Amino acid sequence: MPERTEEEIFATGAEAVNKGDTVFGLACFSRLITSQQSPIIRSYYAVCLAKxxxxxxxxxxxxxxxxxxxPWNSMHYLNLGKVYLASGDKHAAIKAFRNGLLHGKNQLIAEELNRIGWRDLPVFTDLPREHLLNKYFGKLLKKLGLK
Known part of the structure; x- marks a missing residue:
């Protein structure tokens, strides 16, 4: 049987991690991290280490x-969010996922956010979510279909 290339190992490892199989992902990325130190490999390897x-x-x-x-690669933010979730920091994970969405649409990030349940940003981000202005303007904008 021919030896698999590093690109094939990366593709199968990334697919496994994205599906939640970090055991298999760890095997793939442990092998890759010794020969390559690219940012994407380190990012995926980090998720496996955390979990x-x-x-x-x-x-x-x-x-x-x-x-x-x-900083433009949204996959790094996805993986950072997964690391935060593994450590139990849901707030930091949501922040990382949102930062990733600023760098482009990423279906995997959207799926993670939907899976963990998140709320839209408050209307006035400088005020706490519970502030009356955020509550009432948020409800108003929702009724108007603007949020």
Missing amino acids: ERDEQQKALTLCMEAIEEE
Whole structure:
């Protein structure tokens, strides 16, 4: 049987992680991380470390480095959000997912946000969500179909 190329290993590993199979993903990305240090490989490897080995701090560092190198790649924000979810920080995960959506539409991010349940940003972001202005203007805009 011929040896699989690194591109094939990456594709199958990324697909596994995106479907939630971080055990298989860890096997793929552990193999890739030794030969390549590209931002996308580090980003996916970070998700696997956070979920399978409970190494959240190392995973956060890897994701942040990937974002620093390629801030336009929404997949890094998706993976950062998954790392935050693995550590139990839902608020930070939602923030990471939203930042990813600023860099382009990403169906995987939208699916994650829908899965964990999120709310729209408040109308006045400088005020707390519970502030009367946010409550009433939010309801008004919703009724008008503008939000």
